[in-house]
Amino acid sequence: MSSESNVKLTIALSNPDLDTEEQERETRNFLREIRDLDVESAELVAVTDTPEGAKSVGGFLVGVLRTEVSLANFKKVLESLRDRLGNKPIELEVEANGKKLKVKANSQQELTAVIEQAQKFVAGK
Template sequence: MSNIQVKITLLDERLEDGELQEKTENLLQDIKETVEIESAGLLPVKNSEQGAKDIGGFLLGVLTAEVKVANVKSLFRFLSDRLLGKTIEMEVTANGKTLKVKASSAVELNAAIKAAQEFVGE
């Protein structure tokens, strides 16, 4: 199986664009320091969907990570701990298929992570 691609979008209408991007960058840095990943970064504007907001050449509130199957469970555990109670959208791509989930509560986040784990076969 090839690596798993994970796209995470933080959604918080209460934050100004700069604050949301700062939280996204902090999450990205924490992922890089905590989880064994192949690569991770902010999503460049060139990969944007119509109507998406950007800041500094990157999509606002969006990051991506590429992780080996063996390490995807630790990424999901990290996200579960770190994003509890936050509103997010997560897109997981594995084996040429994509799963999209949205969560805005602890229960929904746990269900989304469970669905993603089942999707990648973890």
């Protein structure tokens, strides 16, 4: 695998304690942080890609963002995710090497395990 290969991440934040507007604000804040990490691209997911049962606001899915990062920055994005959202329910889809890994975490401990799993997946182990 070349070091130039990018990793695509779809991150779904599902915090039951927040209403739709608060969740949207939290997602946009996290999106801004991710963009500061030198990623290839980062955006909210448009409603055209709506998974079954997802809510949308203003043409975008609530709590869902997608980013594409270089292999070098993949770990930085995951660490930011853990630091910022480690104690909140999260769904992560990692796409690399033509394969997808979809995992969920509901706690800091689970997220740490998920991050290790995602890193091994991307490394092809």
